[in-house]
Every structure is written in structure tokens, then in C-alpha cells.
Amino acid sequence: MAILDVRDLRYYYRTRRGPVKAVDSVSFSIDAGKTLAVVGESGCGKTSTATAILRLLPRNVDTYEGQVLLDDHDIMAYSDEEFRKEVRWRRISIVFQGAMNALSPTIRCGLQLAEPLIVHQDVDKGEALAVAREGLRSVGLPEDVALRYPHELSGGMKQRVVIAMALVMKPKLVILDEPTSALDVMTQANIINLLKRLQREASLSYLFITHDLGLASELADDVAIMYAGRFIEVGPASRVYPSPRHPYTQRLIQSVPLLRSEVAPDFIPGAPPDLTKVPEGCPFHPRCPAAFNLCGWSVVDLQGFLEQRSRSTPGATHAGSTYEAKGAWKLVITPRKGMGPSAVVQELQALVARDAATTPVLTAVESIAERSGRAIVTLRTAERPGFTSDDSRRAACWLLTETGGSHAAA
């Protein structure tokens, strides 16, 4: 049973250079008591995914759409006030990156912990402080930390306070945004152990955001690899780690220096794209060692492809195509003399059916209509590789489709 189900989430920032597509059609779900780790390089949109779910939006939002279902309720439909009261912190909380600096230096830790209770639940101060002390105990801190100021604590202790703060309203889902990135390895191991224990005890769900594949494997039931604002591979950790499907995931895993292995790490040539200028087609294709012509196809290329296809339809004399939106194309076909539009449509349908089997670009014929002697065909195409499913695992790469595979072999 999914506690969080995100469907086609888009979250773009507006800048002078055009929209920054930080989160671009991201879909995933997290089951109760499970962890999804989102792994990617810096600037790939990991943190934006988190802030989009929690609706912590800056002013320069360009696009913010999609569905976020929390326990089957679409929380995107909530008003900001409802969201603040019902969702944020109460049902989803977050441990921020660099959380050592997330505490106010002038307020005692206990009161900082109790604050959400006082604000959200109208609990009186004494009671809230008691809950706060309880929270400190649950993260392995002595109760007297409640009376101390953040500067009196070490980095690891501050991190524990921040975790206690995220759990004080007893949410079922906690977003962990690089929760240990500024800590030493020993402290990191202690914090990860703590997170494991808390998850076990309260059957919490985690959305764990990290750049460290090793660390991700500590908590992840499922792992999602993010690149240029998109999820390019999602699946159970037990399958993605040993046999990654997407070429980017494969290279990313190879770039991790292993402590317990002689295998030398190797880097991925090139750099991730600027999110205002994400390459057409598969965003990884300019760096991909296995890329072939289809990987870099743009909308314009697809248009050419479609026109060529509809021209080659027997019986058609005139063909034009227009791009509607989201991969939908409209083809207008005038039949040759002596031939009815329905005959052309039949021909085209057969052709598309054949193409769809051999060309992953064409996915489906949406509708075919006859209008004033012409055939108007709406086709659905993929602008970029869609997810191909392999059991529970999905990877967005042309090579993993049947045709793509033969391209790679050829």
C-alpha cells in the first residue's frame, strides 16, 4: 500500500535564461515502512523533488503541476493553508541538508523541538516540552539537551536534534535530504543506524535523497537514479545495484571508488546538462557510450519521421503534421483520387502498427477521423525514451526496448 504516490510531477523555476526544468515528469511511489533513495549528481533536481512534494516553493516558480497522492488524497489540490495545517510536518516532515545550520542559535533545543506542537496542535508549553524531551530520548540524546543551545552540541548531536524535530509530530513519511553529508564517517554511521532503528520502530517511510550510492544502499528498499530532472531508472535496490540497466546508472556505479575492492573506479566523461538546455531525446545521450541516432531525436526530427511515414502511405497525396502537446501529433492526409479516406486510414493504421513494433518512437494511434474528405490522424509518440518495465524495475533508455537493443547490436 503506497503511502506516497507521485505522478507526472513537473516543477520548473523561472529564470531569465528560460525555465529550469528541475523536476520533469517524475513519477514514483513509496510503500508504508519503506525507503526510496533518490540518487543523482548535484544539480539533477533531487532537492527540488523534495521541496516540490512539501510545497516549499520559492517565488520564481514557472510550472508546478502533477499529482501527489498522500494516502490516496491528492494533496496538490489542497490550498496553501490546508497544506500547512494538514500535511507539512504533521504527515510529511523533512530533515534538511546541512541540518547543523537548521537550528536557531538563540533558542534552546527543547523549545525548538516543541514549537511545531505548540503551533500545530495547541498543546500547552509544558506538555510540549515533555514531548520534546521524550523525542530527544528516542534519538539517543540525554534529556538535558533540551535546555542547551545548539552551539553547545557537536555536529552529530545537532543532527540528532534535527531528526527528533522531524519526528515530533509523528509523521508517517520523512524526507531525508542528504542528512549526513557534512558529518564524519563515524558519526554518519551512527546516524544511519539511528534512522534504521526509528524506521523499524515506527514503520516510517523515508524519501532518502543522497549523492552517495554507498550510503543509499544503507537505507534503500527501492532506488531511483535521477539525471537532468528526470528519473532514468527506478527499481528495487537488490536489482538495480547488481545489474543496473540504464547506461548512466552503470557508469555512475562504476565511478564509485570501493573500499573493499581492487576494481578501479572510472569517471563519466562530460558534465550533466544545464537544466535550461536539457538535450532533446534522452538527456544522457551526449555522454552515453552506447547512444545511437534515436537517442538524440528531437521533436523536429520526429516530425520529419512522421511526415516521411505518412507520405509513404499508399493512397496519400498530401501529408502534413503538427505537434500538439505532450507527444501527441496530428497528421492530415488527403487521399488520392478514387480512394476514400477510410481506405487511407486503414492503410495508415496498418503501417503504424508495423512501425510501432519496430520503432519505439511511435507508441499508439490515438484517433482517426474523417473530415471533408481528409483523414485526420492523431498519433502518440514518445519525445524521449519512456520507461520500459522489467518486472518491478523501470529504466528510461531506448536500448532497453527491443528495437533499441538491435540498434546497439548493429
Place this chain on the structure above:
Amino acid sequence: MLPLEAELPPVEALDESAEYPQVQLDHLRMWFQVGGGLFRNPVAVKAVDDVSLALWKGETVAIVGESGSGKTTLGRAALRLLEPTDGRLLYAGMDITHAWQRDLMWLRRTAGIIPQDPYSSVNPTFPIYRILEEPLAVHRIGTHAERTERIYRALESVKLIPPELFQMKFPHQLSGGQRQRVAVARAMILGPEFIVADEPVSMLDASVRISILKLLRQLQEASGITFLYITHDLATARHFSHRVGIMYAGKLTELGPVGAVLGEPLHPYTQALIEAIPDPDPENRGRERPALPGEPPLLTTPPPGCRFHPRCPIAKAGLCDVEEPPLRELRPGHLVACHLAS
């Protein structure tokens, strides 16, 4: 693929004629005085306390430790950017422990540093050309044409190609990895023999990290530079250095060839450190990682005896909390500071 260690030339075979190590730290102490006032004595922060280490020409020695273990101070002291409190610092056999800075211009030409943060270590108002020209200007090297030639060659050597294009860019126009390449080029431009790389890749993405470390190794193979690689990351130390030294609370606790220290760690701290680091492995999900409780001690008041004993799982009362363990050579080239290691 061959293991990386095998690709690197063995240290012993590098230069038989070299009598002295490139850089030698001899019982080096680097203490800082902090605080103090009318009624209060200043306290000493013992950032580096009695560390001995020799770096031979053409080798990379990694110094691994947690934050506050004194590893950065060690690096700065090794470059004589700090004047040691006690002990000796020798450069190619020459004692420079207390040499005057103005007598050390030759050292500034032959020893360089690659700093940690590529975002703050280069002047944002200078184009790359000027960033790289500055060391040449300070040391009054070359004519304008010669400098340009040198800068272009340096940019090419760090793979910022074409150099004509990169030399006129400003740091903000470059990515983090490219900036760090500029920092490497700046460290290399005077043709140094010794470079301290202080966490050179900790701010970068995994893939960029590997590309920078591979670049450093290529430069080492091409010109026999000695590297002191300061890092908190044991995994990169394993793949990009010959020897590794582990620091804890200002002390060198273990030193030896990378394979030996990581394959058969002798010090309980090294063992715990290795245990705490996860390699990517879905099996990690189901188990708790053994991790030491507690925190490293304050460097103003380190515990008596072995500094690690309050956290040590095998500490022996009456020995470890009383007597400071010396660094002993238990295996050939493999030293450890622990009473109980054998």
C-alpha cells in the same frame, strides 16, 4: 583491469640515488594558543602532536582523518606555511623548521598546494589567465610570451582545452570540476616537486572526483611529483595513493602501504573507520553498521595515554589510559601506535 596499485610505480624503485626523503617531518608538533585574558592562561590546541613522516620522491601519501584530527594543519606545516612548535621539518635533507619566510622563496617555487574549495580559492575577479600568471609574476619568471606559453601548456595538461578559450574565462563561468582543474594548473605552473592536496575533491561529484584524481596521478607519472593527499575519504585514498596514514586527535595512529593498512588494519580506530564506511551493496539495508559511540576528544585536553582509549573497544585499563603508545613497525613498512596490536 589491473588493480590500481600495480599501475603505480613501486616506491622503492623510484630513485635509488635519493638519499633524503623529499619531505620529512620529524617529531613535528604544531600547537596553537587560543583564548587567554587577564586572569586566564591561554590554552594550547595540540593540532599536530609528535608526528613523524617521510615522503619519498614520486609517491603519494594519503593522510586520512575525521574533521578536527589535525590533517589540514599537518599539510600546512609540511609546506612551512606554519612554523612548527617543536620537532623538525626537512626538505630534501635541508632543515627548514625555523627558516625565514623570505629565505623560503625557493620552497614556494618547488612546493604547492591544491586547496579544498574550488569556489573560494580562486579570485572571482580575475580571468583564468591572470590566476595562472600570478605565481609566475610573484617569482618574476619569464617574459610575457613565455608566460603565455607556460599558461597554455598548464591548461592543456589539466585538460582545459582549448587553452585560448579557457584563459579568458572567469571562474564563475566554469563548473566546480573545471575550477578545481584551474587550481591544479596553478599548483603545477611553477613545476613543483611536492604538492599538498588538501581535500581536493571533497566538494565535487563522484564522477568528477575520479577524473581529478586520475589527472593528478597522470601528472605524477609524467613529472614525478610527490603528493601529500589529505582526505577524509578512505576509498579514494585506497585507489589513488601508495601509502596511507591515519590520524586521530593530532596523532598519527597507523601508517603503511595502502593495501596493508586497509587489508589488515592493526589499529582499532582504523578498523572501526573501515567498518563505518558503506560500499554500495543492497545487503547493507538489512544490517546495522558497527559504529563507535562518542566523538573525538578536544585537542586542548586530549585524554592521557592513548588518545583513542575512551572510545576503544579493546582498551586495557592501567595501560592504554596511562601510557602513550609509540608508533611501532609491526610489519615491514607498516607502523601502528597501539599497545595491543600485534
